[in-house]
Amino acid sequence: MSAGREQPTGEGHGDGLGHEAPAQAAPAREDHGGGRLFVVATPIGNLGDVTLRALEILRTVHLIAAEDTRMTRRLLERHGVETRTISYHARSGPAREAELLAHLAGGQDLALVTDAGTPGVSDPGEALVAAWAGSGGTVIPIPGASAVLAAVVGSGIAGPRWSFEGFLPRSGRERRERIARIASDERGTIVYEAPGRVAATLRDLIAACGPERPGAVCRELTKLHEEIVRASLAELERRARDGELTLRGEFAIVVGERHGAATPTAASEAAATDAIASALAEVERLVGAGTPRGEAARQVAASSGLPRRQLYAAPRDR
Numbered sequence: 001m002s003a004g005r006e007q008p009t010g011e012g013h014g015d016g017l018g019h020e021a022p023a024q025a026a027p028a029r030e031d032h033g034g035g036r037l038f039v040v041a042t043p044i045g046n047l048g049d050v051t052l053r054a055l056e057i058l059r060t061v062h063l064i065a066a067e068d069t070r071m072t073r074r075l076l077e078r079h080g081v082e083t084r085t086i087s088y089h090a091r092s093g094p095a096r097e098a099e100l101l102a103h104l105a106g107g108q109d110l111a112l113v114t115d116a117g118t119p120g121v122s123d124p125g126e127a128l129v130a131a132w133a134g135s136g137g138t139v140i141p142i143p144g145a146s147a148v149l150a151a152v153v154g155s156g157i158a159g160p161r162w163s164f165e166g167f168l169p170r171s172g173r174e175r176r177e178r179i180a181r182i183a184s185d186e187r188g189t190i191v192y193e194a195p196g197r198v199a200a201t202l203r204d205l206i207a208a209c210g211p212e213r214p215g216a217v218c219r220e221l222t223k224l225h226e227e228i229v230r231a232s233l234a235e236l237e238r239r240a241r242d243g244e245l246t247l248r249g250e251f252a253i254v255v256g257e258r259h260g261a262a263t264p265t266a267a268s269e270a271a272a273t274d275a276i277a278s279a280l281a282e283v284e285r286l287v288g289a290g291t292p293r294g295e296a297a298r299q300v301a302a303s304s305g306l307p308r309r310q311l312y313a314a315p316r317d318r
Helices: 052-060 069-078 094-105 126-134 147-155 172-184 195-209 233-241 266-288 293-304 308-317
Strands: 036-040 063-066 085-087 110-113 138-142 162-167 188-193 214-219 227-232 251-255
Touching (some): 036 126, 069 085, 094 110, 094 126, 147 188, 147 214, 147 227, 147 251, 172 266, 188 195, 195 233, 214 233, 293 308
Parallel strands (some): 036 110, 063 085
16 A cells, blocks of 8 residues: 555556546566466445456456455446455465465466455455465556545544554553554554444553544444544543444544654553563574574564664663
8 A cells, every 4th residue: 555646647647638548458477377366455335436447357357266255246246247256364274375376376367355445454365465476476456445545534634654553452562562652653543443442442542642642533434324533532532431432333543643742651651661671572582593683683673663773782781
């Protein structure tokens, strides 16, 4: 996904006169002769949000691998697509993945879809894409509707630079560390959440980010009961607690960009301390396994977001 602007009609893809050029053919197969894996975004709610290119691909591939074939069939029937479907989801197991890879290796094209949105973005599909790309196969993304981008533009508070966290861990140190990083990041952040956990996540965000950090709760984006509520995190939590927010459907929570220095709270400071301790322990584990300390610090800094200098110098300061 990209937060950048799309090219206007006629720029780079037209005839220079404002006329839209004919649809470009998909890239040719690679020399190994395998099929092409199309990663196709599907509507996140409104079935009219599917793109013309996505429909063309779904009609012409040999097979569609779908997270739930019943859900996908609704979309296909709406648009008169008769391509055969096969199930492929998070619990399919290695046998189904091997079957799909064999299909591609045999030279036949495959479209990968999920129930809603883009495969691999908080949805199944990443493993199949990685396996086929790793073998030299052709992977072609077909972009479309996105709950992340809908929340960003609909909330109006994420700012021009933002991060996407997907679903947060339900509890424990990893959850505290992830929320601490959200609090320390000056960019806006988008997280997905289940309806029964919206209030609890808002409370945790308040503890780390402060009650006045701007936020938005986005519900049922593109659907009939779409709703975007904007307020401070504290006000959003109060509305959720008092029953003023409808806690049904699919949710994206937007934490607004931070203006000025963050005000640390006891909870955020504790989470930050846990994050540093965990990162230092990982550095020591890598060093104990034979990784040079500088390289260990670089690897952990990349995964934790903590400064490499802090992780490299810390053992000498103790």
